[in-house]
Amino acid sequence: MDIVKDLLNGSRLALSRTITAIENEYDEAVDIMKELYPHTGHAFVLGITGPPGAGKSTMTDKLARAYRNMGKTVGIIAVDPTSPFSGGAILGDRIRMNSLTLDEGVFIRSMGTRGSLGGLSHKTADAVKALDAFGKDVIFVETVGVGQSEVDIVKAADTTMVVLIPGMGDDIQAIKAGILEIGDVFAINKADHDGADKLQMELNMMLDLDGEMKEWRPPIQKVIASQGEGINELVAQLDKHYSYIKENGVLEQRRHERTRTELMELLNASIGRYITNSIVKTGRLDNYLEDIKSRANDPYTIVRSLLDELLVK
Ligand SMILES: Nc1nc2c(ncn2[C@@H]2O[C@H](COP(=O)(O)OP(=O)(O)O)[C@@H](O)[C@H]2O)c(=O)[nH]1
Ligand SMILES: [Mg+2]
Incomplete structure (x- = not known):
């Protein structure tokens, strides 16, 4: 990406734009971070x-x-x-x-x-x-x-x-x-x-x-x-x-811990988004809620079957 090249070449404008993308969660932020990561x-x-x-x-x-x-x-x-x-x-x-x-x-x-x-x-x-x-x-x-x-x-x-x-x-x-x-x-x-x-x-x-x-x-x-x-x-x-x-070794240990936390948070957030996209936006959530309220089904069973469906391929 050009913005990454510019940033690595010392462009303050590119750096500024990158932080803006991070701050506003623009889609391109993820692509920028991917390319920047090896340089950190x-x-x-x-x-x-x-x-x-x-x-x-x-x-x-x-x-x-x-x-x-x-x-x-x-x-x-x-x-x-x-x-x-x-x-x-x-x-x-x-x-x-x-x-x-x-x-x-x-x-x-x-x-x-x-x-x-x-x-x-x-x-x-x-x-x-x-x-x-x-x-x-x-x-x-x-x-x-x-x-x-x-x-x-x-x-x-x-x-x-x-x-x-x-x-x-x-x-x-x-x-x-x-x-x-x-x-x-x-x-x-x-x-x-x-x-x-x-x-x-x-x-x-x-x-x-x-x-x-x-x-x-x-x-x-x-x-x-x-x-x-x-x-x-x-x-x-x-x-x-x-x-x-x-x-x-404290620095190494802190960075290890940080890397772990980051990866886990990223993973959790991505899984959360994936589930939201598949359940909430398709309207399926409302059906589940009705089933749960009428006691036709329960939350535990639904979660179990959704996990099977969404995550185990
Ligand atoms: N008396 C005194 N005032 C200070 C000292 N350091 C900072 N200040 C003042 O304290 C106020 C707050 O400072 P600031 O750096 O903005 O604090 P921050 O909110 O922690 O970032 C400012 O008016 C500074 O000028 C100090 O060592 N002695
Ligand atoms: Mg301050």
Whole structure:
């Protein structure tokens, strides 16, 4: 496909169109992904999550610049599950990442919810692959919050960084289960505000309790993203984690798990669609419903016979 050739040859327009196709679930997206797939698997994917306003975009901007200074190319996907807007960069993010927009070595894209959240995590994963095939060395996936849907989104990442800020009060209790599970590196941003040390202490306690059996103890880095303070240290921590997962087979294991999940989800979705096409659209479903309601038949028997009919050839 021409669009794939162009993307692989470095066309930003082709990359942009590809992500649009992924986002809108155009039929051609599947064909594009097929051809891009052999070119993926090279980028370091960094997930960044945390509450709204924590400074994720500000931090992404600074981190991206740090990686650019090391000669690496950067892709950024800002995912906002609460926003119906997408396409270009969400305005606030664009301002926050101002310094990057003129850099040819950086590609920024926002994605919002056009469909379901579940769909969003799958689309994010495909967008990451497009950036990867394009040749980006480092790909940031910024997503709001620390709930289950965000956890799904950051599953596309090799390393996950959780950004917290002082003054969240009891919130940290509420989110701790989720964040302890997914955070490889913790950043306490807005360290210029009161309470950063207290938050660090609380977090350290939680990680100590949680981490006894774990080989990797997530580091906690204090940052003032708006002033660029602590960014180099953060990059060092991220690099350290990436080296660790590469050397200890964790990266391999995570990618294996991710590949498995992806294949299973794709398969389930395809089977679901196939069944929908054969039962719902042909009107057979309504007949079954009548039979079930009148007790002429039951759901279990119908499912069994449909499976025999549709899947066993
Ligand atoms: N005081 C202070 N403000 C910051 C810091 N980092 C970011 N901010 C501000 O916090 C606000 C939210 O930042 P943003 O990056 O958009 O947060 P996001 O929603 O997590 O992406 C912006 O007004 C930033 O300028 C920091 O280290 N200290
Ligand atoms: Mg943001």
